[in-house]
Amino acid sequence: xxxxxxxxxxxxxxxxxxxxxxxxxxxxxxxxxxxxxxxxxxxxxxxxxxxxxxxxxxxxxxxxxxxxxxxxxxxxxxxxxxxxxxxxxxxxxxxxxxxxxxxxxxxxxxxxxxxxxxxxxxxxxxxxxxxxxxxxxxxxxxxxxxxxxxxxxxxxxxxxxxxxxxxxxxxxxxxxxxxxxxxxxxxxxxxxxxxxxxxxxxxxxxxxxxxxxxxxxxxxxxxxxxxxxxxxxxxxxxxxxxxxxxxxxxxxxxxxxxxxxxxxxxxxxxxxxxxxxxxxxxxxxxxxxxxxxxxxxxxxxxxxxxxxx
Amino acid sequence: xxxxxxxxxxxxxxxxxxxxxxxxxxxxxxxxxxxxxxxxxxxxxxxxxxxxxxxxxxxxxxxxxxxxxxxxxxxxxxxxxxxxxxxxxxxxxxxxxxxxxxxxxxxxxxxxxxxxxxxxxxxxxxxxxxxxxxxxxxxxxxxxxxxxxxxxxxxxxxxxxxxxxxxxxxxxxxxxxxxxxxxxxxxxxxxxxxxxxxxxxxxxxxxxxxxxxxxxxxxxxxxxxxxxxxxxxxxxxxxxxxxxxxxxxxxxxxxxxxxxxxxxxxxxxxxxxxxxxxxxxxxxxxxxxxxxxxxxxxxxxxxxxxxxxxxxxxxxxxxxxxxxxxxxxxxxxxxxxxxxxxxxxxxxxxxxxxxxxxxxxxxxxxxxxxxxxxxxxxxxxxxxxxxxxxxxxxxxxxxxxxxxxxxxxxxxxxxxxxxxxxxxxxxxxxxxxxxxxxxxxxxxxxxxxxxxxxxxxxxxxxxxxxxxxxxxxxxxxxxxxxxxxxxxxxxxxxxxxxxxxxxxxxxxxxxxxxxxxxxxxxxxxxxxxxxxxxxxxxxxxxxxxxxxxxxxxxxxxxxxxxxxxxxxxxxxxxxxxxxxxxxxxxxxxxxxxxxxxxxxxxxxxxxxxxxxxxxxxxxxxxxxxxxxxxxxxxxxxxxxxxxxxxxxxxxxxxxxxxxxxxxxxxxxxxxxxxx
Numbered sequence: 015x016x017x018x019x020x021x022x023x024x025x026x027x028x029x030x031x032x033x034x035x036x037x038x039x040x041x042x043x044x045x046x047x048x049x050x051x052x053x054x055x056x057x058x059x060x061x062x063x064x065x066x067x068x069x070x071x072x073x074x075x076x077x078x079x080x081x082x083x084x085x086x087x088x089x090x091x092x093x094x095x096x097x098x099x100x101x102x103x104x105x106x107x108x109x110x111x112x113x114x115x116x117x118x119x120x121x122x123x124x125x126x127x128x129x130x131x132x133x134x135x136x137x138x139x140x141x142x143x144x145x146x147x148x149x150x151x152x153x154x155x156x157x158x159x160x161x162x163x164x165x166x167x168x169x170x171x172x173x174x175x176x177x178x179x180x181x182x183x184x185x186x187x188x189x190x191x192x193x194x195x196x197x198x199x200x201x202x203x204x205x206x207x208x209x210x211x212x213x214x215x216x217x218x219x220x221x222x223x224x225x226x227x228x229x230x231x232x233x234x235x236x237x238x239x240x241x242x243x244x245x246x247x248x249x250x251x252x253x254x255x256x257x258x259x260x261x262x263x264x265x266x267x268x269x270x271x272x273x274x275x276x277x278x279x280x281x282x283x284x285x286x287x288x289x290x291x292x293x294x295x296x297x298x299x300x301x302x303x304x305x306x307x308x309x310x311x312x313x314x315x316x317x318x319x320x321x322x323x
Numbered sequence: 324x325x326x327x328x329x330x331x332x333x334x335x336x337x338x339x340x341x342x343x344x345x346x347x348x349x350x351x352x353x354x355x356x357x358x359x360x361x362x363x364x365x366x367x368x369x370x371x372x373x374x375x376x377x378x379x380x381x382x383x384x385x386x387x388x389x390x391x392x393x394x395x396x397x398x399x400x401x402x403x404x405x406x407x408x409x410x411x412x413x414x415x416x417x418x419x420x421x422x423x424x425x426x427x428x429x430x431x432x433x434x435x436x437x438x439x440x441x442x443x444x445x446x447x448x449x450x451x452x453x454x455x456x457x458x459x460x461x462x463x464x465x466x467x468x469x470x471x472x473x474x475x476x477x478x479x480x481x482x483x484x485x486x487x488x489x490x491x492x493x494x495x496x497x498x499x500x501x502x503x504x505x506x507x508x509x510x511x512x513x514x515x516x517x518x519x520x521x522x523x524x525x526x527x528x529x530x531x532x533x534x535x536x537x538x539x540x541x542x543x544x545x546x547x548x549x550x551x552x553x554x555x556x557x558x559x560x561x562x563x564x565x566x567x568x569x570x571x572x573x574x575x576x577x578x579x580x581x582x583x584x585x586x587x588x589x590x591x592x593x594x595x596x597x598x599x600x601x602x603x604x605x606x607x608x609x610x611x612x613x614x615x616x617x618x619x620x621x622x623x624x625x626x627x628x629x630x631x632x633x634x635x636x637x638x639x640x641x642x643x644x645x646x647x648x649x650x651x652x653x654x655x656x657x658x659x660x661x662x663x664x665x666x667x668x669x670x671x672x673x674x675x676x677x678x679x680x681x682x683x684x685x686x687x688x689x690x691x692x693x694x695x696x697x698x699x700x701x702x703x704x705x706x707x708x709x710x711x712x713x714x715x716x717x718x719x720x721x722x723x724x725x726x727x728x729x730x731x732x733x734x735x736x737x738x739x740x741x742x743x744x745x746x747x748x749x750x751x752x753x754x755x756x757x758x759x760x761x762x763x764x765x766x767x768x769x770x771x772x773x774x775x776x777x778x779x780x781x782x783x784x785x786x787x788x789x790x791x792x793x794x795x796x797x798x799x800x801x802x803x804x805x806x807x808x809x810x811x812x813x814x815x816x817x818x819x820x821x822x823x824x825x826x827x828x829x830x831x832x833x834x835x836x837x838x839x840x841x842x843x844x845x846x847x848x849x850x851x852x853x854x855x856x857x858x859x860x861x862x863x864x865x866x867x868x869x870x871x872x873x874x875x876x877x878x879x880x881x882x883x884x885x886x887x888x889x890x891x892x893x894x895x896x897x898x899x900x901x902x903x904x905x906x907x908x909x910x911x912x913x914x915x916x917x918x919x920x921x922x923x924x925x926x927x928x929x930x931x932x933x934x935x936x937x938x939x940x941x942x943x944x945x946x947x948x949x950x951x952x953x954x955x956x957x958x959x960x961x962x963x964x965x966x967x968x969x970x971x972x973x974x975x976x977x978x979x980x981x982x983x984x985x986x987x988x989x990x991x992x993x994x995x996x997x998x
């Protein structure tokens with residue numbers, strides 16, 4: 015039963031899932047790396063078109079603030095295009111995530127053995143639930159809008175304090191407090207979406223539950239089980255810690271030349287892989303907990319035979 | 324209840340309580356308390372008790388009382404004005420600056436649309452000044468006042484039944500009430516902080532050639548600052564005894580007064596304005612600047628939470644006084660006060676210059692040590708004490724002569740104080756020099772109006788500030804780079820010494836520069852200041868071909884000879900062709916550096932003055948051209964240099980590195996929204 019699963023059990027399940035399906039995690043990561051690489055090459059192409067003949071851009075990349083301003087001012091349309099490319103990559107990944115999460119949940123719940131079965135299970139589950147996840151994303155929109163509204167409201171309330179802050183505590187204190195309700199709401203709604211996805215995948219074949227009803231039931235289910243929020247929250251904290259640790263360690267290690275760029279790309283892929291492992295580990299724990307949810311009512315299709323009447 | 328649920332509920336409860344507490348608490352300064360009676364400065368208004376430095380045309384004796392609850396100043400004033408012209412005067416115009424904030428019909432509010440430098444005029448905080456009495460020789464004349472710019476009331480005129488003859492002096496007695504606005508456009512109150520500026524009736528200035536003098540007294544416009552005659556000020560300020568006061572000049576005496584108040588008497592000489600600040604929470608930090616003939620006390624007035632910034636302002640203030648004194652004329656007064664307004668009053672009151680007292684700005688969590696905005700504001704405002712305070716040009720008509728020249732001078736002082744590589748930014752791995760950063764941050768493209776345009780005649784504030792501040796600074800830096808820094812510094816010093824306390828014009832500056840530099844600079848000064856000009860260099864062509872002696876059919880000694888490819892083979896050297904253009908209207912001689920594959924380089928000079936808008940250079944060299952750099956020493960700072968340094972073969976490694984960083988950011992975002 016759900017009450018028997020503790021935080022440690024969830025983390026244990028996550029570690030087991032990642033270690034058992036390391037190949038699957040790596041495959042998903044390779045897809046992400048290819049998207050990131052494509053994004054990088056696209057950006058590099060746009061920048062090279064604009065700046066490869068201008069040594070000023072080399073100075074800008076090496077941290078010359080003035081050169082950076084000049085370059086930015088002289089190529090605003092290229093930078094707008096780069097912004098579009100980055101946004102497009104994020105959007106694409108969001109769409110791809112529906113398939114990949116569906117596949118992973120299928121694998122973690124059905125526990126297939128062998129590379130072939132795992133791949134088939136991954137593909138079948140991801141494909142089967144893709145449109146269901148898309149509908150779920152629509153259901154979760156009001157919650158995200160609410161979180162956004164809370165964030166906007168919080169920031170409006172502290173606008174003056176930010177503007178007049180003299181010290182870091184005067185700046186960060188109000189920001190943390192003002193954004194906390196929004197972050198908590200966002201965390202709650204994201205966690206609800208995670209468990210709703212799992213529920214929809216687990217019951218997809220046997221019960222074919224309604225997306226809206228599943229989402230609404232999960233809203234209550236998550237609210238009544240703080241362990242779901244704490245577990246996912248710790249996952250985010252680990253994600254943040256890895257990112258901060260990388261930024262801290264990378265300081266003072268600029269990498270020059272094309273070789274530097276390639277080295278940088280691979281180092282960052284290592285960081286990204288670690289963060290993905292954290293995400294997948296959390297997902298593994300969530301599947302473990304999600305399996306303990308009581309079955310939803312089976313949807314029964316009533317066929318009316320006109321002739322019989 | 325399981326432990327996680329218990330922890331969860333406790334944490335949520337604590338967060339709610341914390342949020343409520345944080346919302347309820349503001350910056351609490353405590354209750355104002357009676358301040359110890361300050362000592363008089365015991366200093367003469369001019370350092371060393373020097374003889375008068377100006378004609379002292381307009382002198383004021385004012386007795387004012389602050390009502391901090393109503394934010395009102397009730398005062399009496401005696402103005403002693405001398406007609407130093409050669410013609411009689413039949414009317415006296417006065418600035419009533421506070422009426423600029425009286426309603427939305429004033430010229431100031433119409434031209435600013437109620438917004439200025441990040442501050443907004445508020446519906447509840449209008450400011451105004453009311454003249455209750457105006458007397459000359461005991462006769463009440465208030466009923467005869469006329470407002471020539473109605474509905475604007477920022478200038479009032481008093482017609483005179485008996486003209487004031489040339490050389491005569493008149494005394495005018497006023498009673499007035501000044502309602503301060505909620506702090507906006509350099510003056511007003513915010514909570515208990517009061518910056519009392521532009522607050523008293525101030526007479527205009529007679530300008531023009533002898534016999535054709537006319538009044539210069541224009542309505543207050545959003546883009547124009549101030550212009551006034553020098554004089555003496557003897558001002559008594561009565562305020563609650565819980566308040567700290569800072570004011571123009573020196574504190575001559577202070578006495579306890581009835582009703583829990585004190586009366587401060589300030590005296591100032593050879594100044595053209597008087598301002599003061601009153602606040603119950605301020606502290607004072609002092610330091611001493613050495614100038615060639617003595618010392619200047621530098622005071623920073625600040626609230627306790629701003630102490631760390633006050634130290635930075637003090638250090639910058641001391642450095643500025645010393646550097647400006649050495650570069651132009653010694654600071655003539657014994658005290659310089661820097662008021663650091665509270666953060667919520669900075670947009671309205673910060674960053675303004677007055678003789679012997681300036682307000683600074685830039686205190687923010689974002690201006691970490693090394694991001695030298697606070698220092699720069701202090702240096703800039705103190706610098707005005709030379710260009711606005713001592714030279715005192717006509718700011719409404721020639722704002723650039725104060726703001727822009729001061730900007731140029733500030734950059735030099737900042738470079739001297741903090742190093743030329745990182746005079747404005749020296750934070751983490753980022754560095755920037757003032758002029759380079761200002762140049763990069765300026766609006767691109769040509770100006771809609773010349774630099775030498777009256778402040779109120781600019782199309783908008785962006786055009787005003789770009790021309791008045793940045794373009795002037797860049798033009799002066801360009802002349803400095805062209806003429807040589809030492810010679811130019813000497814010329815500017817001569818200008819300051821010649822015209823101190825004499826209200827010089829732009830023509831005075833140009834004439835001094837040309838005579839001191841021994842050059843006719845009209846080719847530069849006229850287009851740079853009098854026309855909406857720009858420099859626009861560009862590289863049009865840069866390519867090389869292999870060199871070989873000429874081939875073809877030649878007549879040699881009457882014999883026709885065909886030189887073939889075999890006879891005139893490639894020599895192994897190259898002929899490189901570089902074409903540069905300048906499509907701007909301003910033409911400045913410039914150097915062009917050519918770099919070659921073997922690591923060598925060569926500089927060529929292009930003087931396009933009167934030589935057309937383009938030039939072709941052909942150079943024979945043993946290796947190929949790799950880079951062309953127009954103006955490699957950044958001498959022509961009026962131009963935008965993005966395309967000036969060009970390499971013939973592209974190199975995408977920097978693009979790849981930048982792309983790697985951007986894609987890492989993208990991937991992080993991908994992992995936040997997705998898997």
